[in-house]
Amino acid sequence: NAGVMQNPRHLVRRRGQEARLRCSPMKGHSHVYWYRQLPEEGLKFMVYLQKENIIDESGMPKERFSAEFPKEGPSILRIQQVVRGDSAAYFCASSPFRTLNSPLHFGNGTRLTVT
Amino acid sequence: QKEVEQNSGPLSVPEGAIASLNCTYSDRGSQSFFWYRQYSGKSPELIMFIYSNGDKEDGRFTAQLNKASQYVSLLIRDSQPSDSATYLCAAENTGNQFYFGTGTSLTVIP
Numbered sequence: 059n060a061g062v063m064q065n066p067r068h069l070v071r072r073r074g075q076e077a078r079l080r081c082s083p084m085k086g087h088s089h090v091y092w093y094r095q096l097p098e099e100g101l102k103f104m105v106y107l108q109k110e111n112i113i114d115e116s117g118m119p120k121e122r123f124s125a126e127f128p129k130e131g132p133s134i135l136r137i138q139q140v141v142r143g144d145s146a147a148y149f150c151a152s153s154p155f156r157t158l159n160s161p162l163h164f165g166n167g168t169r170l171t172v173t
Numbered sequence: 174q175k176e177v178e179q180n181s182g183p184l185s186v187p188e189g190a191i192a193s194l195n196c197t198y199s200d201r202g203s204q205s206f207f208w209y210r211q212y213s214g215k216s217p218e219l220i221m222f223i224y225s226n227g228d229k230e231d232g233r234f235t236a237q238l239n240k241a242s243q244y245v246s247l248l249i250r251d252s253q254p255s256d257s258a259t260y261l262c263a264a265e266n267t268g269n270q271f272y273f274g275t276g277t278s279l280t281v282i283p
């Protein structure tokens with residue numbers, strides 16, 4: 059019973075390159091959240107998706123960032139033209155349905171370093 | 174504007190003592206509250222959640238919720254060195270938005 063799978067675990071990109079972060083939710087989970095975490099800080103909400111739909115992207119910068127969760131395959135968080143300030147840990151979390159009191163299950167995260 | 178506030182700590186308690194972690198939230202629409210534990214360099218792990226006023230106990234952990242005061246707490250009884258971690262409080266509102274606090278760092282001293 060695999061948990062939430064994120065890859066890669068570590069990603070190094072030069073300024074101006076693109077970063078693609080992947081998240082496969084737990085089996086049976088159709089809701090995905092993406093969070094960003096800087097060192098010594100909490101989790102900052104970025105985007106909430108269901109299969110083929112973006113439900114809430116209020117936490118995601120309008121420029122350079124995009125997310126998708128296609129009918130088949132993992133959810134993808136894409137960062138174009140990365141800058142040093144994008145260096146952070148990016149966590150994906152999933153849940154089977156969205157009623158209240160349904161906790162999120164987290165993946166191990168992707169550590170993005172922009173050089 | 175922060176949705177969830179936590180004392181960043183660090184909080185130090187001796188082994189066997191009770192650790193008390195506190196959290197306040199600003200969104201009165203918040204309905205459910207979650208406590209996660211995060212070890213350094215690892216992902217958050219769910220400890221427990223609460224949505225009704227009062228106390229909820231699970232083993233050595235007790236969550237307390239006071240919606241009138243917009244206050245949530247986590248008590249850890251008989252603290253162990255393995256409890257040393259950062260504890261994240263999260264609030265979920267009716268829009269299924271989850272907001273996390275910045276976390277409280279706990280150290281249990283053997």
